[in-house]
Amino acid sequence: MAPTEQSGPVLTGVTFDASAGECIALVGPSGAGKTTLLRTLAAAIPPRGGAILFDGQDHTRLSGHALRNARRRIAMITQKHDLVETLRVDRNVMAGALGRWSLWRALRFLAWPTREELAEAEAALAAVGLAEMLKRPTASLSGGEQQRVAIARAMVQAPLLLLADEPVASLDPATAADVLRFLTDLARSSGMALICSLHQPDLAARFCDRTFELRDGRISELEARD
Ligand SMILES: Nc1ncnc2c1ncn2[C@@H]1O[C@H](COP(=O)(O)OP(=O)(O)OP(=O)(O)O)[C@@H](O)[C@H]1O
Ligand SMILES: [Mg+2]
Structure with missing residues (x-):
């Protein structure tokens, strides 16, 4: 998948799944493609190939009303948070x-x-x-x-899927932990899947069920810490 057709792919062969109520962290160096992956999952940018199955439908094949309906059930908290x-x-x-x-x-x-x-x-x-x-x-x-x-x-x-791009980046450590605890509790109690990018692997291990690392355009699952 890639943000523009002119450039080479940002991510290749990315395959993973998220269940209802599951909390997934994405880690990886700056420029690894975390935001690109989240925006693709949000149906904000189309992938060059492959499928994104959301609630049983491939949202890369939807358009018009059906696409708007799918987007309504996916919320994204962006890195710059886009408030007015x-x-x-x-x-x-x-x-x-x-x-x-x-x-x-x-x-x-x-x-x-x-x-x-x-x-x-x-x-x-x-x-x-x-x-x-x-x-x-x-x-x-x-x-x-x-x-x-x-x-x-x-x-x-009230989304089915919440995508959060570095939701705790501008917070002090105590507030960052509070906000992540809040987001992950909310996901688990409401059955919403949460996928968030984080720069702190320790927070990912502490609060999320699984952690995936993006590196050189590929994704791999990190082993859970004991
Ligand atoms: N609209 C775009 N057009 C072309 N290239 C882009 C575009 N958006 C991002 N990229 C490139 O894709 C790569 C991944 O960017 P992305 O923003 O997804 O990284 P990131 O992992 O979120 O980084 P960070 O941790 O700094 O937020 C980078 O090399 C970036 O320059
Ligand atoms: Mg980013």
Whole structure:
């Protein structure tokens, strides 16, 4: 698979599976292809070949409504977390619901959110320890707090598969462990598969069920630590 047709493949012969409720870590040096693999799994970029079976369907063969439906059930927390900094925190969190709302409802929410919608945003923020930040301008939050807002937004989407690209990169060690514990508990209790890229193999071994390493465009499973 590759991000552009002109370049050589970034990843070759990548085969692995993830079950409901399973937590998988992707490790590997910078430039190894972790983000490329996650974006491919999210159906954001098409692979050059092969299949990606998601809930029984090959999403590389879907288009239109069927592809939008599959994408709605896959949430991705990106490395740069893509929040709209000029919006308040609650509006960014509820952006996770846009896939299940009509355009009219989405526009109405931005101007006049209902009590129920705000309660949903507040519950998701409380789960990541930021309930009191509901009404703050997003730009006024620290990098780590913004990362947790992005996690809250992904939760509101209620996905079957959560892809998290370095979700703890800008957090101090204690908060990083808290956030990973939270993400992995959430995956196991809700039956959602979690695939996250991490730069810290020790965190991967501590919180995830399996760890895969990407190196020179290939994937291999690392042995579980005792
Ligand atoms: N849109 C693109 N077009 C061409 N090449 C790209 C594109 N995006 C990424 N690449 C290349 O693909 C390779 C893998 O990049 P990727 O971002 O997936 O790595 P990564 O493992 O996520 O690295 P990091 O740990 O630094 O985030 C790199 O060599 C990168 O330069
Ligand atoms: Mg990356």
